[in-house]
Amino acid sequence: MNDISPTHPRYHSLLLRDKMAQAYQEGILADTALIAHGRGEAFDYILGEKTNPPANKAIEAATAALLLAKNPVLSVNGNTAVLAGEDMVNLANLIQAKVEINLFYRTPQRVMKVQEVLESAGATEVLGKEDDDYLPLEGLKGPRSRAHPNGVHQADVVLVPLEDGDRAEALVALDKKVITIDLNPLSRTAQKSSITIVDNLVRALPLMMAEVKKLKGCYREDLEKIVNEFDNAENIHNTLDLISQHFKRDERL
Amino acid sequence: MNDISPTHPRYHSLLLRDKMAQAYQEGILADTALIAHGRGEAFDYILGEKTNPPANKAIEAATAALLLAKNPVLSVNGNTAVLAGEDMVNLANLIQAKVEINLFYRTPQRVMKVQEVLESAGATEVLGKEDDDYLPLEGLKGPRSRAHPNGVHQADVVLVPLEDGDRAEALVALDKKVITIDLNPLSRTAQKSSITIVDNLVRALPLMMAEVKKLKGCYREDLEKIVNEFDNAENIHNTLDLISQHFKRDERL
Numbered sequence: 001m002n003d004i005s006p007t008h009p010r011y012h013s014l015l016l017r018d019k020m021a022q023a024y025q026e027g028i029l030a031d032t033a034l035i036a037h038g039r040g041e042a043f044d045y046i047l048g049e050k051t052n053p054p055a056n057k058a059i060e061a062a063t064a065a066l067l068l069a070k071n072p073v074l075s076v077n078g079n080t081a082v083l084a085g086e087d088m089v090n091l092a093n094l095i096q097a098k099v100e101i102n103l104f105y106r107t108p109q110r111v112m113k114v115q116e117v118l119e120s121a122g123a124t125e126v127l128g129k130e131d132d133d134y135l136p137l138e139g140l141k142g143p144r145s146r147a148h149p150n151g152v153h154q155a156d157v158v159l160v161p162l163e164d165g166d167r168a169e170a171l172v173a174l175d176k177k178v179i180t181i182d183l184n185p186l187s188r189t190a191q192k193s194s195i196t197i198v199d200n201l202v203r204a205l206p207l208m209m210a211e212v213k214k215l216k217g218c219y220r221e222d223l224e225k226i227v228n229e230f231d232n233a234e235n236i237h238n239t240l241d242l243i244s245q246h247f248k249r250d251e252r253l
Numbered sequence: 254m255n256d257i258s259p260t261h262p263r264y265h266s267l268l269l270r271d272k273m274a275q276a277y278q279e280g281i282l283a284d285t286a287l288i289a290h291g292r293g294e295a296f297d298y299i300l301g302e303k304t305n306p307p308a309n310k311a312i313e314a315a316t317a318a319l320l321l322a323k324n325p326v327l328s329v330n331g332n333t334a335v336l337a338g339e340d341m342v343n344l345a346n347l348i349q350a351k352v353e354i355n356l357f358y359r360t361p362q363r364v365m366k367v368q369e370v371l372e373s374a375g376a377t378e379v380l381g382k383e384d385d386d387y388l389p390l391e392g393l394k395g396p397r398s399r400a401h402p403n404g405v406h407q408a409d410v411v412l413v414p415l416e417d418g419d420r421a422e423a424l425v426a427l428d429k430k431v432i433t434i435d436l437n438p439l440s441r442t443a444q445k446s447s448i449t450i451v452d453n454l455v456r457a458l459p460l461m462m463a464e465v466k467k468l469k470g471c472y473r474e475d476l477e478k479i480v481n482e483f484d485n486a487e488n489i490h491n492t493l494d495l496i497s498q499h500f501k502r503d504e505r506l
């Protein structure tokens with residue numbers, strides 16, 4: 001897999017797969033992380049491996065919500081760190097958000113590896129480190145209930161890409177605005193979040209940064225209008241319609 | 254992941270995931286095998302994790318084709334061995350087919366592990382072992398071009414579940430009847446094969462064995478009629494329609 005031809009129709013997807021397999025070898029990821037990545041690959045394939053109009057709409061609303069936030073926090077798990085650690089840090093720096101490590105299968109080694117990725121990407125302050133304080137999130141058990149008292153616990157808006165359904169629900173129950181980036185529009189995380197970007201993380205984050213630059217000069221009420229007018233359920237419906245048409249059109253046959 | 258509750262709505266899927274992760278730890282599988290399994294999971298989810306009518310139709314045609322075959326060969330790769338090694342052997346014994354190991358990322362260790370799985374499932378003769386003769390399949394390069402002179406090379410009908418697109422194409426080009434079991438109806442393997450069963454291997458194989466028992470007493474011309482009347486492209490279209498409706502109906506919302 002080391003010499004993937006750039007002319008391969010799925011070149012970018014194969015590069016990401018390679019990156020994930022290598023990160024697994026280096027001990028950042030649990031083995032179920034590879035399976036999760038495969039699920040994402042399938043959904044991305046179904047979406048045509050491109051950012052679709054409903055995703056663009058969600059990206060605009062998500063960016064406006066982050067710009068309006070008092071305490072925005074970007075949550076980073078293993079897959080997110082491997083696939084888009086640098087972009088997460090860049091986005092955090094751009095909007096002055098905190099970055100917090102949240103691992104589902106948390107081990108000291110994995111936490112340290114993710115911390116390394118984030119710090120070498122230029123993160124000045126990383127929360128959720130191995131020795132950091134934490135408080136459990138109500139309704140969750142074990143290591144995945146961990147959240148930093150000054151991070152996720154204080155946040156009014158959280159960006160939680162590739163998040164587990166239980167955690168997403170727990171965050172929504174705490175009245176936080178939950179933004180997720182998830183390729184499966186039917187996942188519990190996608191369904192429960194406040195703003196769901198059904199897109200590949202590696203495409204969505206650069207678009208969010210471009211959106212920050214576009215919206216940064218806007219009046220507060222304009223941003224509020226964007227957020228208030230965004231209907232997540234309807235937007236997911238539009239994504240599902242797209243997928244449905246995609247299978248119907250049979251483009252690939 | 255060790256204590257999955259049988260009441261979990263995706264219990265069977267989670268059990269298989271566990272099985273795959275464990276097999277990976279034991280060295281049977283390449284890491285991209287886990288990613289491939291994840292892709293399958295996503296497509297199975299989309300199919301409602303059940304055998305749909307077009308799959309049942311393909312299972313009937315595939316079984317008839319195997320019963321009509323002079324030299325049927327069942328090809329087993331790593332994922333197939335882990336998920337359904339025993340069923341592959343049982344099916345082979347039922348129809349007196351040969352079993353051949355064909356690994357995409359072939360290493361002596363993996364070959365031996367797959368051989369172990371097949372022999373402990375009761376296989377009397379396994380082809381494609383580490384020291385076995387082999388001839389390359391035309392159009393393919395490297396270890397994945399390997400095929401046994403008395404196995405796949407002589408076969409008129411091959412069952413190649415979870416097969417790679419290039420290999421499936423190479424087999425079709427050799428005028429073999431290629432039966433595949435693949436959860437992605439849009440994959441090159443699914444599109445190029447003679448008979449495509451869009452279903453989860455672990456559900457499809459027991460259904461094929463039941464079908465063998467049903468069809469075994471049939472006249473040759475009845476079996477031929479089943480095979481000749483089966484239209485693979487149309488059957489895949491019907492699967493895609495089903496998926497399309499599934500997304501439209503939004504059952505899970």
